[in-house]
Each structure stands twice: as structure tokens, then as C-alpha cells.
Amino acid sequence: MRSIHGASETSGLRVRGLTVSYGRRGHAVPAVEAVDVDAAPGEIVAIVGESGAGKTSIGTALLDLVDPPGHWTAREVTLDGETIDYRTTHTRGRDVSVIFQDPQTALNPLFTVESQLVHMVRHHLGLDRGAAKRRAIEMLEEVGIPDAVARVGQYPHQFSGGMRQRVVIALALACRPRLVIADEPTSALDVSIRAQILALIRRLCREKGMACLLITHDMGAVAQISDRAVVMRDGRAVETGPTTRLLSGAQHPYSRALIAAVPPAHRRLPRFAVPDTGAAVTDAELERWLRDRPTAGGDTPLAVDELTKVFRLPGRLFGRGARAVRAVDAVSFALAPGEIFGLVGESGSGKSTLAQIAAGLRWPDAGEARVLGRRFGPTTPKAALRGYRQGLQMVFQDPYSSLNRRMTVLETILEPMADTPRAVGLRLVPALLERVGLPRDVARRHPHAFSGGQRQRIAIARALAGRPRVLICDEPTSALDVSIQAQILNLLKDLRDELGLSMLLITHDLPVVRQMCDRVGVMQSGRLVEMGPTERVFDAPEASYTQMLLTHLPRLPERQPAS
């Protein structure tokens, strides 16, 4: 193993004064300003930061892929002591390569893996067809694809998400680059696969002596594989240093805040230590109105009983018959009043489908859901659904698609307030905005004027406007930056405490569950494999699946000196 501090003047990547700006000359907007980066062979340097910090632009610039009219400059960009010459066609791909974020879209669907690999290898290395194919198979084996000889001829869609990302890595590394830029390589992947891919990148960098820039927002990934890290904010590097030191004892206030916002998986915090950008203001009339909600019968805010949903996938064009998938398979649980119940699982586990059925947005095939004593089963008529949904609201994952872009905030929030006189509604909306930490004067604006976190606050305000007793939150923070996530989670917790809401929190993020939930259920392939109080499940998981999930959790060092 090489020394991680051994970056000499002549080996690895050395970047000085990198500046990237977008927009036409004259009104150029700098995205990166005077950033220095070094990465020794075999070293993984993480570039971390939140959205808009400029971390992706660094990667784009080092690949010389900044689209005009944007442009980039640097005092020095050298690889092993030589200035990188972007004019030769072989620099990209052979010397410098990249691993893209989303394996679903990074591979051309119409070409076989073999053809994509062979094309690249032949272009850069001038191998003949046979040698190129051998190299392709070799690469697939190297990235851990079993049965590479057989699979090399397949198309991307025939690989699962994790395998596809391995193919992307094989493509990136096929010509043995000296520098690889991994741009959010795992953020589109499930927990268990994420750990494997990170380990793979770590291993390959070490073995092949590649310098690697890991561009990510994921502190877990940083902690797991990077040697050093650069913290970016607003286009500038605010702090650089060995990863372990940064995580345990960052010096810059921004770095510290950023790290503090990461929910720890291994212990529960009472509250995230982040400053709320907008502190919630309470308004007497609003509080009265919010608590004046119908108290329909039934003590159980939300329960599902043997709930089952079957999807029939269409058969292939020339195939026969339809395949059926049990997306939700006889799931039962019940929420207690004022409880936050977490439902956790990987993508495809059926947790979102279950949430939508519980919300009365989809019909179950068997079993039933109950909200405040009202039942919803396979035979419930459509007309009865409006009644069923009363007292229930939802907060969705994507703050962009969950707001109608053509409606103002006011119109959006007024919509669920149909049973309140409009004059009252108009008075309440500003108060409601303040309640979720937004300025009261933004009601007339359209969603595009807001950032993701602000939109999620609007979505929460809309949910509150329905005066719910049950709030279903479907991945409410997974599209947000960590500091914003921390704020939103704090807000949700406060609302639960203050309004006595019961919450069903759907997430794939185990640390979030640990911070938020009283009880948790773990879903796998439609089934609820484990359920129990959060602390018990995290400390002594019973199901092997839960155990597997927990072992893949990155462990951030506590605030103590690195060993």
C-alpha cells in the first residue's frame, strides 16, 4: 500500500488555480474559483460539498468537457509531472477517465457491453478485434461480473443496477487511466450495493495505482474509501485534509456544520445540531385552527392488515403470458397516536407502493388499510375514497414534481383548505408558511423561485393545511442536501411533538430512521421481515436481511482524533 501522503511533485494529479465559469463572457458566473487539488497514484481524494458547491464542475473541467459558452482555466494541470494535453484524442478515456453517477442512463441501450468496451479499447489502444474482446472480458472479470464470457455479449438492460455500475466502471477503466474521476458513483444505488461498488473502486485504485477524485455529497462514502478530502462551498475549497482528521476534527465552521448534519447511524441524537435557516413562528389562530380537526372515530390513526398488491408485468412481445410480482405481500402493522413509524427497505421492496395504498391512492388486491377507523379494501368504491383520506396527508420525495409548477404557493396551500372559508384561508396561509420556517410574504410566488429545501417546506405546509392526524412521508429528504435534510427532519419532529401527528416515514436511509422513528419495519421484496422498536432493531437485529443492511452502513468516526 502506498503512502497516502506521498504525493510528490512528479506523480499523480496536480491542479493549481482551477477556475470554471458558465455563461457568456461578460456575464460569466464562476462555478469554481481558484481551487487546488492533488491526488497521488492510488490515492482517493474526495471532493465533498452540497449542491451548487462546484464539485461536479471540477470533474467536468478536468475532462475538458465544459460546454461552451462556459470555459475553464488553471495555472497548472499536470499528471505525473506532464501537463495534460487535451488536444490529443487519447487523453480522455486513456489517461483521464470518469465513472458516471447513474448506471441506468450512462450506458447506450442499443449496443452490447462488448461492443461498447471493444469500441473504446480499439480506439485508444489500437488492439485488434480479438485482443480487444479478450480485454473486454478481462475488464468485466476485474470489476467482479461473474460469468463474464457469457455476459459480455449482453445489452445493458440485461444487467441489474449494481452490475450495470460495474460495467460503467469497466468502461471507465478499460484503458488503464492514470486519473479517474468518480462523479457520485453510488448515489443512485441501494445501500448494500453502494458498499460493494465503493469497495471495488477502492480496490481498483490501489491495485492499478490510479489517482481518483471521488466527487460526492455522501459523507458515508467519503468516510468509507477516501484518503483525503476537499470540502467545497460556493466554488471554493474551504478545507482540505486527511479524511479521518476532517471527519473527526474539521476546523472550518462550514465543514463542521456539514459533518454535524450527517445523521449518525449508531446513536440517536435528540436533534440535529444545525441552525434553522428559518425558525418556525407560531400563530395563535393557526394553532387553534390546526387543532380543530375532525376527531373521527377510531384510536388507531393508521393500520394495514394483510395488505397485498400484485403487479402483472406485461409479457414480452414474442413471449407468452404475464409475470406477476407481489409488490406488497401480506403486510400488517399499526401506528400508535403520536408515533413515528419508519418503513425501511431498498428500492423495489414495495415500501412506496404500500404508502400509496395506505394513502388511498391505489387499490390493494387483498387485505385492507384503515385510517382513523375508516376502511379501505379491494372492493371499496372510488366515491368512498375522499372520505377515507380525510385526516391523512402526504409529503413526497421529489420537491420538484410534488408542487404544480403553474400554481402559486398560495393556490397550492389553499387547495386542501376547501372546508375553511376562503377569507380565513387567506389569513392562515402566511401563518402556515411561517410555521414551516418560510417568510410569510412568499405566498404569491411560483415554485420555481424556491430551492429544494424550501419547496419541501411548502409541501409540508400544504400537508398541514389539510389538518391531518396522520402524515405519510415518502422519502421526504432523500433529494435534499444533508444540511437541509437535517432542518427538514427537525421540522417534522417538531410538528409531531407540537401537533401530535402520527407519521409513517418511508425511507431507504437507515440513519434517518434511527434519528426519527419510534418503531421501524424492514421490508424486503414486499414482505415485512422485521418490526420492532428502533433501538432494538438497530442494536440487535433479528432478521438476517436487517443484519446485512446494518453491516453495510458506513461508520463515521466520532469526534475524536484519528488513530
Add this chain to the structure above:
Amino acid sequence: MTRTRLALTSAALALAAGAASAETLRWANAGDVLTLDPYAHTESFTSSFLHHIYEPLVRRDAELKFEPALATAWEVVEPTRVRFTLREGVVFHDGSAFNADDVVASIARLIHPDARARGNLSSVSGAEKVSDTVVDLVLKAPDPLLLNKLSGVFIMDAEWLAANGATQPGNTTTGVVTYASDHANGTGPFKLESRQPDALTVLVANQAWWDAPAGNITRIAFTPIGSDATRVSALLSGEVDVITPAPLQDAQRLEAADGVTPLQNPSLRTIMLGMPHTDTLNADPDADANPVQDVRVREALWRAIDMDAIKTKIMRGNARIAGSIIAPQIAGYEAGTDVKPAYDPDAAQALLEEAGFGDGFTMGLDCPNDRYINDEEICLAIAGMWTRIGVAVDLTTQTKGNHFPKVDRGETDAYMIGWATLPAMDGFSPLNALLATRSDDWGGNNPNGYSNPRMDELAVAASMEVDETKRIAMIREAMAIAREEIAYIPLHQQPLSWAVRDGVQVIQFPDNYFRAWHYTVNGS
């Protein structure tokens, strides 16, 4: 597996640029030949074309007088039996000899109920062979127009018909298709060499023809070109030698172009306006009376039409203004009844006032837009002229396929119609179809209620009068009545308008027949 036949059609070669021999006539017409079966159509263009392949017993000469063709002599043996002596030594294109059997078989085939053209010889009940060269036609009643009709009856080969199962005509209803519709075997001056519908039909000179052609054409390459602009282009670009018709409005351009000449001559076709003689007008069904029933109103309408303007502006000087509904060449024509009242809108208005319609009235005018030369333009102009004397005109112009059925159903007021009296070229034709009161057998084209008892008497009498002088007198009387009562408003005889490449000599016969054996081509 079907064996692939690879053969260059020799017919197509004829069209290849430069390959045309000096005596080839490349001819483009607006429409294609409908069928090669002479008894399966009633279209005069198709007859004209088939006349090159098939021949009648009696044909028309260059002056359109009757002359012997396959028959050399004829005599009336009894009023209902006419004896024809046939020409000897005539052979069909396939080499078989022509004789009385062919005439008998042809007549039988023509008057068969399935034959589309059987109406052309409705007075004949059959033909009887007397000897190999003599044949009798048996009539239902004496028919003064027998020769006129026979000039359009082409004789087919009995053996050929029998050998190809075509003795009976085809029948659209029962699905019987006849061999004769795309094959031909006649005695005429040209033989069919090849035919591709809508593309090219090639005829070559019949060296064994009994008559000597007046011209020098040895080959005809016939192409239909429907679009006027394309047809003119084909002539201008030298791809064809003669086009029929050539649009009148292009005459100037054709005159100016090098190497081509437009040709115009008056034709037999009289364009006229049918009048509503019914009790009410379709345009105004709630009115108490039909103003047009008053002859003064009809005269006013006629006087309001500025035919000189239409002739010079729309017909470019190429029309003969008419006062009678038949052309001068037609038997029964009399200059005395061919008088158009002078154009005088003031007089017209005065006549309207006299008739009590000084405030005008509303009337429909229906015209085809693709049948006669500049039909739509003429009607637009007339509608304008009538409007100026206070008659509000509801003008409809549409394709012939919609226009004529509407006329036939009596749903029009005034309407445009053209009459050429073909193939008979006799005044009896309009008397029978346009002037006699409508019934099952009379007045087939008189849908708007024109009726005059004297006219009906004349029609019946003329149909059977074999004394030509008396018969002509009857037709003249009928024409005089029609003129006096203004049963129809005649407009003009429209011109024949062709155009040829320099070096091509053609004759424009008034019946608009193309008779290529009279034409010559000089290799330019």
C-alpha cells in the same frame, strides 16, 4: 416458384428519345381509352380511338359525309329490312377473312342486354346472313338514322370472339369479364401492338388494310396525360407530337413557343343553359310562381349575356356564338333560327319589368367545372351579368360526377349542358333528348319540365319518317319552336383546341374524332 420473365417491352422503346422513327405519331390526350371493347362504352373519345382498329359498315369521309367502308352498298328491301353488300377481300388483323358471319355476330353482341352501348342501335332487332357477302339488318320500325348509327358500330371478328370466349359482352353486375376489353382484332388501318392502361398504348399501321391511308403514319404512341399543365409541358419539351385538347388560355404561349402550333376549329358541341320550366324555382321554393316560366324573362336572361365578351375574353376568340341549339353541320340546322338576340342589359331589364319582375328574383345556376372548355369561368361571368340586371344568382360549380346527376334529378334551376348530337350528327338527337316531354322513352335529358305538345308530335313523327326532306322539315320546325320559346339559351359552339409539333399535319374534324390515317408526320 414462378419463372421470371425478363422482357423489354418493345412498346416502351418507341417512346425512348431519339428512337422515334419519322412516321411515329406521339399523341397525348387528356383521358385514356376506357376499354378496347367497342360495345362496352358510350364515350366518343374511346370510339374515336377504336376507329383506328375497328371499322363500321359505313364511315364518314373527310367532309363527314357517309361513304362505304366494310359495306360497299345498301338498299332498303322493306321498311324494316335493310340489305348490305359487304366488301370482299378484307382481312382482320389476325389474318382471318371478313364476311357476313362477322356482321351477324357483331350486331348480336351489340344489342345483347349486357352491352353498355346497346342504345346506339336500339332500332335494330337483329342481323340475318343472306350470303357470305350479303347481310340484312332487321328493324323494329323504320329508322331514318340507321346509317348515322351504323357509322359508330364497329365490326368485330366472329371467330376471334368465339375462340376467346368473348361472344357475349362483359357484365359488370355478374362479373363477366370479356377478353375484348384489353385485346383487339379489327380490320382498321392500325393494329394494336401493346397497351398499358394510363401509360402507353401503341398502334402500328396495318399493311394489309383494304384502303390506302391518306397520311404516312406508321405508328401511334398514345399516352393519356390528365393534367393540362403537364400535357402542354410534354409538347413544349418535345416528348409528344400532338396534344388533345390544348388549353385555350395557353394558345398565346404555344403560338410564341418555337416548334409548336396551336390549332383551333369550331366543333359540333353547342354549350347551352337549361332553363327551369317548373312551377317553382329550387332556389326559392316558397315563391308563388316561377318567373322563368315567362318567355320574356328567358329572353331577358339571354339578352343580359354578353357573348362577345365571353368569346373574346374567356374563349380567346375561339368559339362560334350560337342562336340555335344545334351546330351548322348538323342535319336540321337552319340559319334562320340561329339568331341570338343582341346583348342589351337595358332591354333585358325592361323585359323583366314588363313581366312583372322589375325587382328581380333569385335563381340557381349550376355548372360543371371539368367538363366543357372553361365551363366554370363562363358561368362565373354569366352569374355576374345576370346579377347586374337584378337577378340574384346562386351559383354552384362542381365536378361533372356531381353536376350531371343533380341536373338529372331536376334539382337545378338554370344549368349548363353541352350537346354535340354524336354519334348521329342529326338534329333529331336534341329533339328526342332535350325537347320532347320527359317520359320513359323521350326527353331523357329534359329534367326541368319543358313541354310542348307540338314538339312531342314532331319527335314521334320524325323518329319514323324515312323521307329525308320531310324529316328535315320536322326538325327545323322543332328547332324554330325551341328558339321562339327559348327552351334553352344557346351560348356557343366550343372550339376544338389541339396543338402540334411543327412538321405534323392533322385535320380537326368537327366531330372531334382523331383520324390518324389522314395525318402526316415529317421527320424534323
Add this chain to the structure above:
Amino acid sequence: MARFLIKRLGQAVLVILAVGLLSFLMVRTVGDPVQSMVREDATVAERAALRARLGLDDPVPIQFAKYLGRAMQGDFGISYRNQRPVAEMIVERLPATLELVLVATVLALAIGIPLGVITAIRPRGPLANGVQAVSLVGVSTPTFVTGILLILLFAVTLRWLPSFGRGETVELGWWSTGFLTLSGWRALLLPSLTLALFQMTLIMRLVRAEMIEILQSDYIRFARARGLPQHDIHYRLALKNALMPVLTITGMQIGGLIAFAIVTETVFQWPGMGLLFIQAVQFADVPVMAAYLMFVGLVFVALNALVDVTYAVVDPRLRTGGAA
């Protein structure tokens, strides 16, 4: 496969029935065929007799039923106008129209695709702007005007190309082709260009839009980041993806071209089905019109099926099922 075929067959039958009914309704109303079948001075009695013989006196539903019954047995009747079997007439004109449409389609693809790619790669270049402008003028000019203008220029003024017809044709069995002679190719040029112009523009714009979108996709950015040459990225990788929707549109448009050929065939006296149809309309030749319309319906169903099958062959996602 069987399921697919049955579905297609059912669709075909439905379409044909619908088209048959519609075309029958239409042809019943375009005019009275009897009027154009008798001589001009025919008597009322003569016309009535002919109308009765043609079965035109029956109520419309009975006529339709009779017609369908015969059509099921492949008997489309006899043309009123030419008194020849309609099926034979259609088969006779088929090669002319199909060759015209084929060449027009090839022209449209061969010119439209490269132009689309070029204008997508350099959307603001002078070439792209020029091509865009010309193509806009192209779609803004009615076909009948372009056709006549081409004739005036190339046939009358320059005398390079013929103004009408198919030139020399060669018989291959029942198929007469213009592909084997020089004059056949010369005759094809103007009509096919006229016919192709609109589709060419359509394809060009489609390719351009698809290319622009695909060039921004992740997998193309990834390909660029891997240093693959521009040329390969544009013409090998992106184009293949951009051509998928072109396939659908082209398939759908071929049916349209066959019918649009009505105008082109009229202008250039191209002896194909369109010309036959328009003459049938003018003559109220009911059997020919109905057969033509049903034929177009059939072509539509066949092309749709063909596009589906081709899609399945070209797109691996349809060919090889889901994730392993």
C-alpha cells in the same frame, strides 16, 4: 408470437371493416355512376334499366353486405369504367406506385437523415440555418405547385428529364419495373423528389430534434468523456438511437405517401394507383374506389405490424427481456 399475430389480425379485420364501411358510404355519395355510363341522349328507361342491373336500387346496407361478401372471397368486382376486374387493375398499378413510394422514401431518408444530423450537431451554423430555411419553404409550398415548377424547370426549360410517365419498364413476371432502365430512372426522379420533399423535411426535423436530445443524454456524455471520436459519437452511437422514432414515423408515413401520391401521380401522369383512384372518383367508379381505400387500410395494418416487428428486432430491450 401467436398472440401477437392474432392481435394484429383482429386489428386488421376491424380496420378493414371500418374502412370498407366508410369508403362504401363515401363512394355511394360521390356521384351517380349511371350518368357517366350511358350515352348522352339515353332515355330515362335506359338509365333505369342500367341502374337496376348494377344493383344500385338495393338499400345501402344490402349493397354493402353484398359487397363485403364478395370482397371476402377476393372478388372486388368489376370496374364500372373499364369493365375489368378491379383486383387485376390494382395489381397492375401496384408496381408503379410502390416503386415511386419506395424511391421517395429512400430519397427522404437518404437526404433527411444526414441533414438532420448536421443541423443537430451545429444548430446555429450557416449550413443548418440554410437547410432549415429551405426545408421550411419546402413544407410551405403545396405539392402541386412544386411538381409543376419542377416540370417547367427540368423538362421544358432544361429538357433534362421527362415530364410524364414511367419511361421504359421491364416485366419481371407480373411486376413491371422502371428500375432496370436508364429512362425508367430518369422518369422516376422528378415525381419521387416531389413526393419525398415533405417527408424529407419531416424526417430531417425529427432526426434533428432526437439528435439534440440524445447528444445531451448521459450515455453520450459518458462516451465523450471516454474520449471516443466525435465522428463515432455522432454517426455511430447517437444516430442509432435517434433513428428509432424515425423508423416509426417512416413506417406510418409510407401509408401516407401512397395516398399522397394521388396528387403527384396526377401531376406527372404516373400510371399508379393514385391516378386510378382519382379517375375512379371522377367517374364514380364505386368498386375501384372501395378496393383502393381498403387496400390503403391493409397497407396501414401491414406497415404497423412491420414497424412493430422491426422495432423488436432493432431494439434489444424488446428483443431480450428484462434484467437478469
Add this chain to the structure above:
Amino acid sequence: MSAVLSAPPRVGALFLASPKAMISSAVALILILSALCAPWIAPHDPFALGSFSLMDSELPPVWSEGGDPRFLLGTDTQGRDVLSAILYGMRVSLLVGFAAVAISAAVGTLFGLVAGFRGGWLDAVLMRLADVILSFPTILIALLVSGIARGLLPDTRQEDYAVLVLILAIAINEWTQYARTVRGQTLVEASLDYVKAARLSGLGDGRILARHILPNVLSPVIVIATINLALAVLAEATLSFLGVGMPATQPSLGTLIRIGNENLFSGVWWVVVFPALTLVLLVLSVNLFGDWLRDALNPRSE
């Protein structure tokens, strides 16, 4: 960099920045306005059959030898003022175009919304219907419609219905485009979370469609409508050329070209060239504007 704000494009600002958009819309607007104002600005009334005289026929444009100052662009074979005929003809063409677009856009949008939102058999039926109609070229559909209309309408009144028949013929063919696009867009929108939120807010299907989905699927409709206006005008011209369009008594631009086309070789070039130029100019400017609008409303293009 993932948080690119999907701001609705500032169409107005883009418009002012694009000479293409400004010029094309100005030309289109001038043409449309002058057609609208034809009764007031046209020197003559080409529909009043009694108002023109054969004696004035085929006068060349004023600037040519023999031109008459009364007739700026000359006269046709009837003595009709070509300029007035063009202005009135454009009115007819635009009436047909706008009406066909309005009907097809309304029907297509409705069908597309319902098909996309309801799905199931209704979706299947509507989309198969659209497939069939889409595969049948406008010309055939129009022949079909006008044929059927002729059969249903009394003969004497057909002239009056010619416009209606044309509008219907074109609209029947074109609603499918809207329906397909709107359906696709509706499928996308309906799957978005704001629709679920609206449902949880207690809104019914109808209000969700009208309040939420409709406004979000309108921009492609506007783009198609613009381009289809050009297509409809062109289709009208082609149908009139084939003789199933507007009659000679109420000539549209297409009718004028059809009539003028007969005079192509006669030297009376102005009767065909001016209407054809007007048609091309009109269609071209509308097309150009539509092109620009599509780019401007497409969030991806910027």
C-alpha cells in the same frame, strides 16, 4: 449542480431577443390582420359577382405595361381584382385554418386528457381510432368527409356548407396529433406527486384534470396548433386543388391557385404567382413562428 431550477422560460424576453420570431410573427400578423380587415381595405369585393366585368379581365399589375391603377396586382380571367381576391381568399383560408385548428385542438386535448388520465378501454379505443385516422392521409379523410357530407346535405345548399365540410375534414385528421401528445404528457403529469397531493386535498378527477393537468399540458398544444395552422392552410389549398375544396364563387387561396394554375403557360402569371406567394409567405411565417415557439417553450432547449 443537480438543482437546476425548472423555471418556465421567459417567453417574452426570448421573443424580443429573436429576430426570427419577431419578423415571422410580424409578417404573419400583418397577413392575418389584412385578411381580417379585407372588407375595409380591399379595393373591390371579389364575392360580388356583379361587381366586376369581363372587360377588365387579365389586366397586368400596375407596374407592367397595360396595367390599370384600379387593380394594383392586376385582374384575373373574370376581371376580378387579384389583390382583393387574395385578401378575401386568405380570409377563407384562415377561417378554415383557425376553425380546424380550434376544433381539432379542443377535441384532441380533451380526448388526450381523458385517455391519458382514465386509461383502460377508453384509452385503447381512442388511441386505436387515432392510429387509424393518422394512417389515413388528410386527402383521403377529406375526400371521405366531403363525400359523406355531400350525401347527407341537400344538394342545393352544398355551396354554403363547403367551408364547414373543409373544416371538419381537416379537423378530423388533425385532432389525433393533439390527442397523442396530450395523452403522453398527461401520463407523465398524472404520475407526478402534485397530482397525488391534489387528490389527498380532496379534489375529484374533473378538477384535477382542469386545474392541475390541463395547464401543464398546454404548451405542446400551443406549439402543435401553430404548426397545424400552417398545415391546415396547406391542406385546404391541396383539397381545393383536387376540386373538393372551396368553390370558385368563394375562392380561398387554394382555389385561386387552382384556377390560376390553368393559366400557367398563358402569360397571365400574376393570377397564379401572387396567390401562391401569399400562401407560401403565410405558411412560412406561421411555420417559422411555430418553430421558434417550440424551441422557446421546450425547457430542454435552453
